[in-house]
């Protein structure tokens with residue numbers, strides 16, 4: 001491979017691979033793991049919260065069925081494979097805007113995975129979707 005930097009070409013054995021993590025927000029009426037409203041854009045701080053949102057001890061999250069539906073619709077639009085089994089992972093870490101100290105997300109078994117034969121060409125760059133998580 002030859003890498004060009006303006007008028008300089010440098011031969012290298014490396015292949016440039018760029019990964020992007022793209023986030024989007026599903027237009028659900030309630031949050032992902034509780035019934036709290038997502039209409040918080042113009043709401044006063046901490047008015048759309050509950051014990052689940054705050055990660056209080058003893059509470060259990062309940063998945064938002066509409067979010068699952070939207071995710072599967074996205075998977076179908078992207079020609080992704082939808083596994084029969086999916087799971088969530090709880091990642092514990094401190095972060096200034098994550099007061100409960102953990103995040104629930106998907107990693108190795110997301111709701112949709114790499115499409116078997118789907119490759120998207122965008123402006124001469126070959127891209128593919130490795131996985132899409134809820």
Ligand SMILES: [Zn+2]
Pocket residue numbers: 031034035036048049050051052053054
């Ligand atoms: Zn809540």
